Amino acid sequence: MEVIRRSFDIDGVRVELIFDEERRRFTVASRWANLAHVPLRGLRSHAKRTAHERASAVFEVVCINGACREVAKSARRVAMALRPGQFSLPAYMEREIIRRFNATQSQKAHP
Numbered sequence: 001m002e003v004i005r006r007s008f009d010i011d012g013v014r015v016e017l018i019f020d021e022e023r024r025r026f027t028v029a030s031r032w033a034n035l036a037h038v039p040l041r042g043l044r045s046h047a048k049r050t051a052h053e054r055a056s057a058v059f060e061v062v063c064i065n066g067a068c069r070e071v072a073k074s075a076r077r078v079a080m081a082l083r084p085g086q087f088s089l090p091a092y093m094e095r096e097i098i099r100r101f102n103a104t105q106s107q108k109a110h111p
Contacts, residue, residue: 001018001019001020001021002018002019002020002021003016003017003018004016004017004018004019004026004052005017005056005059007059007063008063009030009062009063009064009065009066009067010063010064010065010066011066011067013030013031013066013067014030014031015028015029015030015035015059015062015063015067016028016029016030017055017056017059019052024039024040025037025038025039025040025051026038026040026051026052026054026055027055028055028058028059028062028072030067033069035062035067035068035069035071035072035073036058036062036069036072036073036075036076037076038051038054038055038058038076038079038080039051050084053084053090053093053094054076054079054080054082054084054093054097055079056090056094057075057079057093057094057097057098058072058075058076058079058097060094060097060098061075061097061098061101062075064098065101065105074101074104074105075097075101078097078100078101078104079097082096082097082100
């Protein structure tokens with residue numbers, strides 16, 4: 001297992017983005033629990049890059065909104081629904097996932 005990124009969420013909890021070559025997946029984890037897994041889909045060369053872009057976006061959402069499973073699972077659901085081919089840069093995908101996540105959270109808060 002290889003730690004790709006480390007940061008802290010809004011409450012000061014350490015969050016890590018981990019790549020597990022054996023299981024072929026990225027994991028967003030706090031110090032105490034795994035929050036979300038983003039699998040590599042397919043065997044082509046771009047599968048790892050695509051999964052990394054999605055996992056990185058989930059990581060950013062967790063750092064901004066708090067390291068809890070509900071936030072991570074919801075961000076993962078949004079990330080897996082988007083096609084990376086829609087975006088010219090990975091940063092645009094991250095911004096779109098953050099925007100869509102915040103929109104779903106505001107809809108839940110104000111029905």
